[in-house]
Amino acid sequence: MIELVQVSKTFNAGQPNEFHAVREVSFSIEPGRVTALRGPSGSGKTTLLGLIGGLTRPSSGRVRLDGRDISALPERFLTELRRATFGFVFQQFQLIRGLSVLENVMLPATPTGQPYAEVRTRALQLLADFDLDGRAEAKAQWLSGGEAQRVAIARALINDPKVILADEPTAHLDSVLSRQILAIFADLRAQGRSVILSSHDPLVFEVGLVERVVDIRDGRVTQA
Amino acid sequence: MIFQPAALALLLASSLNALLLLASGVFALSLLRHWNPTSGSERQIALERRTYLVSTLVGLSLLTSLPALALFVHNADAMAPFFTGAMCAVGSLKVNAWGMPALLTMLAGFFLAAAWLVLNHLDNCGWDTPLMRGKYRLLLLLLAPLALAQAVLLWLYYLNLNPEVITSCCGSLFGPAAEGVAADLATLPLGIIQPVFFAGWLLTLIAGTVFILRGRLGRGFGLLAGLHLPLALAAVVAFIAPYIYEQPNHHCPFCLLQAEHGYAGWVLYLPLFVGTAAGIGAGLASGLDTNPRTASLREAAPRVASSLAKLSVAALGLFGLTVLFYLQRSNLVM
Amino acid sequence: MSFPHNAWLESQRGLIDFSIANLGRRRGRNLGLFLAYTLLVFLLASVVLYGDALRREARLLLADAPELVVQRLTAGRHDLLPAEWLDRVRGLRGVRAAEGRLWGYHYDPAAQANYTLLAPNDAPPAPGQVEIGAALARASGLDVGDVLSLRGFDGKPFAFNISRVFEAESELVSADLMRVNAADFRAFFGVEPDLYTDLALSVANPREVRKVAEKVLDRLPGARVIAREEMRRTYEAAFNWRQGVLLTFLSTILLAFALLAWDKASGLSAEERREIGILKALGWDTGDVLRMKLWEGALVSLCAFLVGYTLAWLHVFYADAPLFTAVLKGWSVLYPQFRLAPQIDLAQIATLFFLTVLPYVAATIAPVWRAATLDPDEVMRE
Numbered sequence: 001m002i003e004l005v006q007v008s009k010t011f012n013a014g015q016p017n018e019f020h021a022v023r024e025v026s027f028s029i030e031p032g033r034v035t036a037l038r039g040p041s042g043s044g045k046t047t048l049l050g051l052i053g054g055l056t057r058p059s060s061g062r063v064r065l066d067g068r069d070i071s072a073l074p075e076r077f078l079t080e081l082r083r084a085t086f087g088f089v090f091q092q093f094q095l096i097r098g099l100s101v102l103e104n105v106m107l108p109a110t111p112t113g114q115p116y117a118e119v120r121t122r123a124l125q126l127l128a129d130f131d132l133d134g135r136a137e138a139k140a141q142w143l144s145g146g147e148a149q150r151v152a153i154a155r156a157l158i159n160d161p162k163v164i165l166a167d168e169p170t171a172h173l174d175s176v177l178s179r180q181i182l183a184i185f186a187d188l189r190a191q192g193r194s195v196i197l198s199s200h201d202p203l204v205f206e207v208g209l210v211e212r213v214v215d216i217r218d219g220r221v222t223q224a
Numbered sequence: 225m226i227f228q229p230a231a232l233a234l235l236l237a238s239s240l241n242a243l244l245l246l247a248s249g250v251f252a253l254s255l256l257r258h259w260n261p262t263s264g265s266e267r268q269i270a271l272e273r274r275t276y277l278v279s280t281l282v283g284l285s286l287l288t289s290l291p292a293l294a295l296f297v298h299n300a301d302a303m304a305p306f307f308t309g310a311m312c313a314v315g316s317l318k319v320n321a322w323g324m325p326a327l328l329t330m331l332a333g334f335f336l337a338a339a340w341l342v343l344n345h346l347d348n349c350g351w352d353t354p355l356m357r358g359k360y361r362l363l364l365l366l367l368a369p370l371a372l373a374q375a376v377l378l379w380l381y382y383l384n385l386n387p388e389v390i391t392s393c394c395g396s397l398f399g400p401a402a403e404g405v406a407a408d409l410a411t412l413p414l415g416i417i418q419p420v421f422f423a424g425w426l427l428t429l430i431a432g433t434v435f436i437l438r439g440r441l442g443r444g445f446g447l448l449a450g451l452h453l454p455l456a457l458a459a460v461v462a463f464i465a466p467y468i469y470e471q472p473n474h475h476c477p478f479c480l481l482q483a484e485h486g487y488a489g490w491v492l493y494l495p496l497f498v499g500t501a502a503g504i505g506a507g508l509a510s511g512l513d514t515n516p517r518t519a520s521l522r523e524a525a526p527r528v529a530s531s532l533a534k535l536s537v538a539a540l541g542l543f544g545l546t547v548l549f550y551l552q553r554s555n556l557v558m
Numbered sequence: 559m560s561f562p563h564n565a566w567l568e569s570q571r572g573l574i575d576f577s578i579a580n581l582g583r584r585r586g587r588n589l590g591l592f593l594a595y596t597l598l599v600f601l602l603a604s605v606v607l608y609g610d611a612l613r614r615e616a617r618l619l620l621a622d623a624p625e626l627v628v629q630r631l632t633a634g635r636h637d638l639l640p641a642e643w644l645d646r647v648r649g650l651r652g653v654r655a656a657e658g659r660l661w662g663y664h665y666d667p668a669a670q671a672n673y674t675l676l677a678p679n680d681a682p683p684a685p686g687q688v689e690i691g692a693a694l695a696r697a698s699g700l701d702v703g704d705v706l707s708l709r710g711f712d713g714k715p716f717a718f719n720i721s722r723v724f725e726a727e728s729e730l731v732s733a734d735l736m737r738v739n740a741a742d743f744r745a746f747f748g749v750e751p752d753l754y755t756d757l758a759l760s761v762a763n764p765r766e767v768r769k770v771a772e773k774v775l776d777r778l779p780g781a782r783v784i785a786r787e788e789m790r791r792t793y794e795a796a797f798n799w800r801q802g803v804l805l806t807f808l809s810t811i812l813l814a815f816a817l818l819a820w821d822k823a824s825g826l827s828a829e830e831r832r833e834i835g836i837l838k839a840l841g842w843d844t845g846d847v848l849r850m851k852l853w854e855g856a857l858v859s860l861c862a863f864l865v866g867y868t869l870a871w872l873h874v875f876y877a878d879a880p881l882f883t884a885v886l887k888g889w890s891v892l893y894p895q896f897r898l899a900p901q902i903d904l905a906q907i908a909t910l911f912f913l914t915v916l917p918y919v920a921a922t923i924a925p926v927w928r929a930a931t932l933d934p935d936e937v938m939r940e
Contacts, residue, residue: 013266047935055839056935057264072262075272075843077351083841094836097829098583108840110572113565159841227802229606230905233912240920273931276844280852280923288916291908298905306791308768387791 002029002052002163007061007071009047021047023219024061029196031162034189034209037198039216045198046167048216052196053165054082083108087156089166093148095140095155101127102136105155112159119158126154130184146177153184164188166197170204182209230299231382235375237292241285241333242375248278249368252360261353275356279344282367286337290497293330294490296378301481307391313478314394322381329374335501336367342505342532346512349524354517394476398461409461410475414558421459425544428452432503432537435510435529442529446507449536453500456543460492464547467554492546499539506532570853573846577853591822592862598815599866599914600873601808606906607874609801611898616793620786624758625767627784628774636782638753646777647759652770654762658754660743666708669698675736677743685739688718693733695723706736711748718742805913812913816921823925831932838934848930855922859915867910875900 009022022044029035029052037045050056051063054070057078063071065085070078087108095104105123127133130150135143143151156164166185170178178201185195186209197204204210215223255271300313300323310316317323340362347355398410431445460477468480468488480489509529512518518525581588628647630639641658648656660677673694683689688706695701706718718738726735744751759774761767771783826834834847842850875898 011266050935056933057269059264059266071264073351074261074348074353076348076845079838079841079843088839090836090839094832094839096833096836099579103579107576107837108842110576111569111842111846113567113569113572115568116572155840227798227805229609229801229805229913230909232802232805233909237912237916240916244920244923273844276848276931277924277927280848280927284919284923288912292912295905295908295912302905305787306794308787309765387795 001031001064001066003062003064004028004051005062005064007051007058007063009044009051009056010059013059020219022051022058025216025219025221026061027214027221029194030212031194032189032192033211034185034195034197035212035214036204036210037196037214037216038200038205039198040200043216044219045200045216047219049165049167049196049198053086053088053163054078055088079111083112083159085161085163087159087161087164089152089156089164089169091168091171093152095143095148095151097139097141099140100137101132101140101143101151104140104151105158107158108155109158123154123158126157127151130154145173146180149173149177149181150184153181157188161193163194163196166195168199168201169197170199170201175203178203179207182207185209228299228303230295230302234292234296234299235378235382237288238371238375238378241288242371244281245285245363245368245371248281249364251278252364252368255360256357256364259356261356278363279341282337282340282344282363285367285371286334286341289330289334289337290494293327293334296327296330297478297481301478303385306387307389308387309390309393311393311395311479312476312482314397314476315391318397319386319389319391320381320384322377322384326374326377326381329370329377331497333367333370333374334497335504336362336370338501339504339508340367342508342528346509346521346525346528349528350518350520352520354520355512394479395474398475398477406461406475409458412458412462414463417459417462421455422544424448424452424455425540428503429537429541429544432506432533432540435506436533436537439526439530442510442513442526442533443507445533445536446504446510449500449503449507449540452503452540453496456496459547463558464492464550466558467556468550470554470556472556472558488550492543492550495539495543495546499536499541499543502532502539503536506530506536569846570849573850574853574857577850577857580850580854581857587822588858591819592858594815594818595858595862595914595918596866596869598811599863599910600869601811602805602913603867603870603910604873605801605804605808606910607870608898609797609804610903610906611874611901613794613797614901615898616797617790620790620793623786623789625761625764625786626759626771626774627786628757628759628778629782629784630756630778631780631782636756638749638755639757639781641752641754643778643781644754644757647757647774650770650773650777652761652763652766652773653759655760657758659756659758660740660749661755662743662747662749664708664746671697672734673736674734675738675743675746677740678737682739683721683737685742686717686719687721687739689722689724689737690720691733691735692723692725694735695720697733708746710746716742716746812917816917819918820921820925823922824928826929830929834929834932835934838932844930848927851926851930855919855926859918863911863915866914867907871900874898 005026007022007025008020011019011021025048037048039045047056051058054063054065058071061071062069065081070081073081096107099107102120102123105126106119109119109122124133124136127136130153132147132150132154135147135151140148140151153164164185169181169185173181182204185197189195189209197210199205205213213223214221251274255275258267259271260268297313300316303316304310304312307315307319310319317327340359343355343359343362347353347359397404397406428445428448431441431448434440435442435445457477460480461475465475465477465480466472468485478489479485480492481487482489506529509525509532512521513525513529628639628643630637630643644656644658647653657679659679662675664673664675665671666673690700690706700706700720702720702723704720706720707715708718710716718736724737738746743749749755759770761770767785767787771785774783775781837847838844
């Protein structure tokens with residue numbers, strides 16, 4: 001259960017280029033559902049997603065995760081929490097070039113200090129789930145769009161997070177790949193995970209995946 | 225004299241050290257004024273980020289402090305032939321008034337950096353970083369000025385090395401005829417210093433073991449570890465050194481570092497210093513256990529204290545056993 | 559005995575793996591810095607290794623030198639002294655032994671080399687024979703049984719039979735020393751029978767050396783007394799000074815290198831910034847990224863140090879350090895060929911570490927930290 005209470009995020013405060021990305025946003029997200037943040041580019045969706053996922057701290061207001069206030073946590077604790085709770089899927093997937101698929105998938109687990117063999121096994125299992133075990137040693141830059149997409153999601157799942165956050169998952173994708181990724185999200189939802197995504201792509205809202213929509217404009221929630 | 229490579233290296237190292245810690249001290253001022261962990265303002269985030277830099281710098285300081293100290297003493301020993309009357313590091317260090325103080329600041333620097341890093345590690349285990357202000361006050365008031373003093377003293381020492389000066393040999397400094405602390409230590413009656421030292425050493429180890437097994441006496445152990453250091457050094461001067469040299473009148477703690485004595489000094493001092501630093505750290509950590517202001521450290525503090533105590537007991541135990549080995553091996557009977 | 563799984567250790571291993579992969583991926587970019595780093599280590603290590611080796615030679619040379627050497631000065635120049643001076647100092651309290659020494663320099667234009675001829679007091683060679691040092695034998699291609707011909711003080715050739723080739727701990731000694739019979743010496747150099755080159759005094763108690771020297775000066779006005787300690791100090795000071803001058807010159811290179819390192823570490827490409835943002839978004843905190851980057855620096859430093867030091871070693875001990883010979887040995891061209899004895903010295907390595915790796919770390923710490931503290935949010939939007 002994620003709660004935002006009067007959360008604001010301001011960049012370059014007090015300077016001429018001061019920018020209020022998010023203004024006094026309050027709402028809650030229930031676990032186990034698919035929630036979508038809908039709004040045009042520049043509406044603050046990406047920042048809001050970052051605030052929800054503990055990627056960045058609010059300039060004011062509080063973010064609560066299962067009742068615990070995470071807005072004032074020092075970075076170490078926040079990151080530990082984030083690693084265990086959230087899995088990120090980015091626009092353009094953002095895989096690290098030059099590393100293999102397997103290495104990319106194992107990346108989020110490195111700081112946790114779990115035994116290498118265990119993590120490797122888990123990573124290979126995930127790749128198998130996504131029909132990618134044959135591509136485990138391939139370099140990230142050789143993957144097709146669809147493969148990269150699935151590797152990105154496998155990577156997000158390596159620490160077995162309860163919540164998946166996806167920023168504009170279907171931007172830069174054609175309809176076929178878009179439907180594919182949305183189907184994967186539906187699977188994750190079926191597994192009991194929460195999915196929170198930001199998008200302004202109408203396709204996302206057509207396929208019957210999204211259970212709740214939060215509309216955002218100019219950093220404010222217009223409909224929750 | 226100043227142009228030796230070792231001297232240049234030490235001056236470079238201590239100057240960099242002073243520069244970096246002073247810069248950290250300046251930052252400490254800013255942090256102490258504006259630190260507000262519950263705020264999400266950009267300034268707070270910037271402060272938090274900078275604490276990473278400072279802890280890395282202090283870590284670097286710690287890493288270089290022991291090797292620098294070792295190099296300094298080794299170099300002083302190597303320079304001894306230059307100075308009339310000098311036979312070991314003591315002579316070189318006494319050529320001017322800055323040598324011994326420089327040595328002391330380097331030693332103090334090591335212990336302070338170690339203590340600071342223990343506090344820093346603990347602080348990071350707490351979700352409200354309860355030790356932040358204390359840490360930076362310590363940095364500002366102790367670590368940074370000490371680093372500056374060390375650099376200044378080192379420069380003064382090397383710039384004022386005059387080979388014409390007749391300096392004292394360790395024999396005259398640590399011999400019975402001289403006056404001063406060193407001579408007093410050398411002439412401590414064996415009937416007193418020997419049992420007192422071994423008793424102190426055993427007591428420290430016992431306190432450490434009790435703490436590791438039962439979790440009690442943590443602060444006491446830290447205190448004992450700290451007190452054990454001067455006691456051990458006194459013991460080295462009073463009887464351990466003579467036994468190693470097999471000469472009842474040779475009390476110098478620096479000649480031990482030379483090759484002709486099997487580098488006994490290094491073998492003894494390294495575990496002693498490491499063990500003392502770890503013991504003090506354990507004491508500090510366990511002291512925070514029950515303090516209400518550091519409630520967030522309740523789990524981490526005992527854990528860290530226990531690890532440090534284990535290291536300390538092992539190192540100090542090794543030190544004592546090494547002493548016993550040298551005593552037993554010696555042909556001298558005092 | 560099995561070790562419990564240590565999470566911290568495991569995570570460091572993971573970070574190191576990533577650092578190594580990183581270095582491998584950016585080979586081209588890191589190569590320039592690595593070469594500069596290696597060059598720096600090479601230069602500094604060469605100077606230090608060479609100077610220290612020379613100093614060691616000098617120390618060996620002086621180890622057997624007498625505590626006091628008495629010479630006669632005439633018009634401010636070293637002159638031969640009369641045998642009766644020996645009697646005058648022999649009886650002094652504190653003087654354990656005194657002997658007259660016969661030695662001198664001979665310049666051989668054929669070989670363009672300066673030799674030192676010595677007529678030793680114990681185990682002197684037989685008349686007509688000469689014992690030469692191993693390095694000299696090697697350099698001139700001579701061996702036992704060969705005849706060495708030198709021109710005496712009167713221009714007449716003197717034939718010496720090489721009876722022995724001796725090894726010396728210091729190559730410098732064995733490179734120019736020839737031992738001959740006292741009578742041959744006097745005949746060769748035209749030295750009267752009652753004259754010596756100088757006196758060697760052995761003093762039992764090192765603390766009395768100064769007092770004995772004073773007494774000698776009392777008894778022998780016009781004499782110069784040189785203590786071994788003074789010689790040692792002078793040599794060391796000369797080597798120190800020369801080495802120091804070189805090092806100071808090299809400090810400009812050090813500064814340039816530090817700037818280069820700082821610049822390289824600061825100039826993150828867009829790709830690198832993106833990657834750090836990704837890592838942080840995936841769950842690496844600032845400390846993890848910082849540690850990973852510090853490992854990168856450590857690996858580069860270690861490699862550069864090893865390679866640079868090894869190259870310096872080869873340069874000094876196998877190639878005779880052509881770069882520094884002139885400055886460190888002295889401006890005199892007529893130096894004998896000699897090889898330096900290689901020795902590994904932990905203190906020396908520590909010194910080099912402080913002179914090379916520490917500046918690198920100091921220069922790169924701030925930029926590395928800045929990179930590690932990048933806000934993933936900002937990077938993501940780019």
